[in-house]
Amino acid sequence: MSKVALITGASAGIGKELADIMAADGWDLVLVARRKEALKSMKDELSSKYGRKVFTFPIDLTKSGAAVNLNQLLKKNKLTVDALVNNAGFGSNGAFTDLPLKNELEMIDLNIRLLTELTHLLLPQLIASKNGILLNVASTAGFQPGPYMATYYASKAYVLHFTEAIAEETRKTGLKVSALCPGATKTEFFDVANMQNASLAKGKFSPMMSARKVAEIGYRGALKGKVVNISGIFNKILASSVRISPRVVVRKVAAFLNTKK
Numbered sequence: 001m002s003k004v005a006l007i008t009g010a011s012a013g014i015g016k017e018l019a020d021i022m023a024a025d026g027w028d029l030v031l032v033a034r035r036k037e038a039l040k041s042m043k044d045e046l047s048s049k050y051g052r053k054v055f056t057f058p059i060d061l062t063k064s065g066a067a068v069n070l071n072q073l074l075k076k077n078k079l080t081v082d083a084l085v086n087n088a089g090f091g092s093n094g095a096f097t098d099l100p101l102k103n104e105l106e107m108i109d110l111n112i113r114l115l116t117e118l119t120h121l122l123l124p125q126l127i128a129s130k131n132g133i134l135l136n137v138a139s140t141a142g143f144q145p146g147p148y149m150a151t152y153y154a155s156k157a158y159v160l161h162f163t164e165a166i167a168e169e170t171r172k173t174g175l176k177v178s179a180l181c182p183g184a185t186k187t188e189f190f191d192v193a194n195m196q197n198a199s200l201a202k203g204k205f206s207p208m209m210s211a212r213k214v215a216e217i218g219y220r221g222a223l224k225g226k227v228v229n230i231s232g233i234f235n236k237i238l239a240s241s242v243r244i245s246p247r248v249v250v251r252k253v254a255a256f257l258n259t260k261k
């Protein structure tokens with residue numbers, strides 16, 4: 001029996017690498033993102049390289065009703081999902097009052113609303129599957145407040161805490177639930193967030209990890225049901241130090257990292 005993984009934000013970065021890793025490990029794929037051509041070339045590549053079935057649904061997931069539309073497409077194609085990878089997400093950088101509200105709200109729609117809706121729609125089939133995996137991509141940003149990326153950090157705190165809660169609620173079902181918490185990773189993220197010149201984006205403060213490495217850690221952690229999965233030793237130390245440092249220090253360090261050029 002084939003097992004099917006749905007990956008959001010599969011056209012680039014961590015999601016694209018997860019698609020490759022999961023196809024290599026025998027998963028058929030449902031790939032979702034906005035860029036139709038990028039998804040199409042991934043379909044061609046992954047189906048010929050690994051002989052897996054690959055479905056592509058180009059959808060803007062910030063749009064109201066996107067999760068319901070996606071679920072209808074799954075039903076129309078008679079697809080039952082065994083693994084849900086909620087990876088699509090983006091950030092923005094700047095003083096909150098200077099950032100366009102529309103973009104902040106779309107970020108909440110994608111990073112929080114869509115992830116919650118898709119999880120609610122698909123959780124029963126994930127639990128019913130003997131290969132069930134729920135992998136939500138959070139961030140080390142989820143452990144702390146992030147001045148000058150206020151909405152983004154708060155959205156990732158939601159993803160982290162939501163995922164941990166679902167892990168506990170479903171603990172006895174056999175479903176593997178995992179929140180992947182990457183630190184700075186080399187992807188299009190910093191271009192989209194318009195922070196290419198930030199020291200963080202240049203890896204000056206923390207070593208940048210490759211999207212491939214992060215995806216490998218994420219997939220391995222999900223297979224083991226690692227509920228909180230922080231990528232890399234540096235990021236693990238950083239996340240632990242946040243827990244024991246005074247909040248005022250944590251806020252100031254994050255503000256510095258998010259603004260320093």
Ligand SMILES: NC(=O)c1ccc[n+]([C@@H]2O[C@H](COP(=O)([O-])OP(=O)(O)OC[C@H]3O[C@@H](n4cnc5c(N)ncnc54)[C@H](OP(=O)(O)O)[C@@H]3O)[C@@H](O)[C@H]2O)c1
Nearest residue numbers: 009011012013014033034035061089139184185187188189
């Ligand atoms: N890079 C980092 O340093 C880092 C660190 C911690 C956590 N993360 C998290 O990792 C996840 C993946 O990000 P990434 O670093 O791989 O960034 P990325 O290279 O920018 O990839 C983001 C993916 O999300 C998709 N996406 C964005 N907006 C979308 C929309 N409205 N509808 C559908 N799909 C959309 C993009 O595809 P289209 O443009 O084709 O729609 C793309 O496939 C995100 O949740 C991010 O917050 C990243």
